[in-house]
Amino acid sequence: MTSNTTILRWGLYGILILFALFYLLPLFVMLTTSLKSLEEIRTGSLLALPRGLTFQPWIEAWSSACAGTQCEGLRPFFWNSVLMAVPAVMISTIVGALNGYVFAQWRFPGANLFFAAILFGCFIPFQVVLMPMARMLGLMGLAGTIPGLIFVHVIYGIGFTTLFFRNYYVTIPQELVRAAKVDGAGFFRIFWSIFLPISLPIITVSVIWQFTQIWNDFLFGVSFSGPGSQPVTVALNNIVNSTTGVKAYNVDMAAAIIAALPTLLVYVVAGKYFIRGLTAGSVKG
Amino acid sequence: MEWLERNVPKLVLAPSFVAILIFVYGFIAWTAWVSLTRSKLMPRYELDGFGQYTRLFASPRWDVAMNNLYIFGALFIIISMLIGLMLAIFLDQKIRAEGVLRTIYLYPMALSLIVTGTAWKWILNPGLGIQEMVRGWGFESFAFDWLIRPEMAIYTIVIAAVWQASGFVMALFLAGLRSVDTEIIRAAQVDGIPTRRIYSAIIIPTMAPIFLSAFIVLAHLAIKAFDLVIALTNGGPGYATDLPATYMYAMAFSRGDLGQAAASAMIMMMVIFAIVVPYLYSELRPRRDQ
């Protein structure tokens, strides 16, 4: 090693760490604020470290902050989000896998056009669909329910999941399918015994993506939920927002971090697989 | 039975087909219809010509919103790609603690901006955040006040958006770098080609599909950028950081001016169409030859 490359390496680490600090800054602000007392926030610098630690805001955010007349913190709403996100992620991933499988391996005339149409659907701004969707959900009897929310998230998730799986499966040689067909295997049989076993990386990608989108969604949550089915983002918004009342920033920040914990956890735990899945899927697609 | 066997693939797609037809294209058609009416608080269906579009184009606020979309979209996509690519290449140099760094770069994507908006607002506010902190260290003339300057505020939106998405782009590129055939790289190294050349001449060109994937994810985020603006500036100072999505939302839901909102949505959709369709075309065309 020459001294030149050593300097380069130090520079490299320097830059990487600098960026890491940039990425961590907002989380730092949120974390420190959530550990301060309101008095300290009102008087001190917002970016400073807390003078005295308090965990009261966290307890309050989880179990006693008011989100409307119900003062039970985020806890009751967490479950709603789980009930909504888990089935929605599963269904949209399954549908996406099957769609992707067809688009990659069972092409028919017009399939590409249809695929393009699905992809374009990814780009529709959600504000546009709110009102007609409300009407449709009403007609289907799903308005204000968790199944209604699941339905909406599945519909608008299909685009991305289909894209992921199609790009992944398209790398698999078509001869494989042809050979299997000669052996008498059908559509589902081939999917089940050839494609599914190798799909873990791309399933990870699809699940992470969908889970993040659905868990963090606010717009659909606020429009299509009813009393008792509001997801955690709506509750968070209710805790954080006060039009004419005193704001408890420490509780707000604690609540914000709590609401984000599941997605954070998913990224921290599954982040490695995420990159692996992308490696396997996206390049050759 | 044989018919069934032959048509299974189509039957599998059928539900998605129907769903997309109704819930995407049907709704776009609905919006187009409403944009030609005088709908106020709630949709009305008596056609009334192109008045909403005339009003839209006469609105100075809409001009600002469209301009912002171009500035924001272009900067956001380019900077995110550059930072993402740079971090990916750097991380690819057998860095210690790569896992930790990667997670740190990636985590912003996991947070919704309802969550981080307030923190960003404080950080960027000159009286509370970075400017105040640096001045506190003794650099009295340090200024970072973009958030409060109408002509600069849109760039703070870019910063926060880049913060959120660039880690994700990094992941895409890192995945791309990892899957380049190592044989070729080794051969190049044996031939004594410098690392810089290996990247610029061999590795990056093979990653063209990744650039396209990154582009589609970023473009999708740019067009849907909404939470970000609401949380960070709520369109201010004045309406200097308005984007089409926030304009549309304001018209539809805070002002009860639904026809106007629909008209703005249609224009937005046309912009999306103009950007996305060429991409889809180039992405899907080669496979038709197979």
Next chain:
Amino acid sequence: MKSVLAASTAMMLAGPVMAEPTAEVLHWWTSGGEAKSVAVLQDQFKAEGGTWTDMPVAGGGGDAAMTALRARVLAGNAPTAVQLKGPAIQEWYEETGLADIGSVAEENGWADVLPAQLAEHMKCDGQWCAAPVNVHRVNWIWGNKQILDEHGITQPTTWEEFNAAAEKLKEAGVTPLAHGGQNWQDATIFETVVLGQGADFYQKALVDLDPEALKSDTMKGVFDELRTLRGYVDDNFSGRDWNLATAMVMNGEAAFQIMGDWAKGEFLAAGKQPGVDFVCWPTPGNGFLYNVDSFAFFNVEGEDKQQGQKLLAKLIMGPDFQKTFNLNKGSIPARTDVALDEFDDCAKQSNQDMSADAEDGSLLPSYAHGMALRGAQAGAITDVVTNFFNSDMSSEDAVQQLADAVAASQM
């Protein structure tokens, strides 16, 4: 979760037999003191045997709640009661119709205890369709008493006097005006300055939208004053929440804030005393800009829900609730016959002024808080005002843009 389940089971059990009153209430008072204030109503409702289903949606001063409301109405299940205010009540009435609660109003003599102007807001086509909970006064100046005493500043009665005081403070190195650069806050300052030109002018410009008034020299003067006020604000005001601006006054970083009486809650929460630590003065000029929160009742099916609407309407206007609620929230009761002994001095003054101003026609609806105009018109004005405040637009251009924007919004 458990309580919701319990509530829904209770609803199912109670349904057809005895029509127990039920209500699903959509509101955006979700946190802190506001949530506690609604909880008072909920408790009373339950005490009368009703079943309350809470549907809180906060954000953007009710924007998110209005989004949810549209989705609910389109889906065909409107909530039983909705927090709605100002002309939006009549606008919704025209779109979907609202329930008639005239029987409750007559039984309880609402007409006798509400100021006539306020009562008008609660009626659709002459029928009672909404119930008011409070009256916020918007045109207040909040001041840090210590700073004001130090510089010998007394209550300004004209905007010129206010400017003089501000200049004095500025020379002494004090930020005269704490302000948050959010569009509704800009609009709040704007409307108080318009009011300063006289109640008649306010009525013509911001209620009747008279093009002459909008383009007048007086309006130009309003923008000039706005430009002057802009000079009294510190550099970092953009996007600041109103309560952080209040904190600046509290901490002595600024002398004044122009804000509605909810700012008082911040002072009180920090243990400050009116008249001792801070002062509340009406903004220069004679008049009272009100912001009245109310609940409107949508058309719903089912005896239990209709009972719920009636009970809710009765409770909302009950003297008991009006007192407790407003003590919590910092506003004053909409009813004029509630004893104010337990209220603070600012609230008492607010109440006195309301009666006096109702007499001479200077009790006026706040445009910035959605009491005077429909959404599209109010929004058009706010766009111009906030753009003016945050740029170097000339007053001439502002007046022209204002007239154009208002004309376009009436299409």
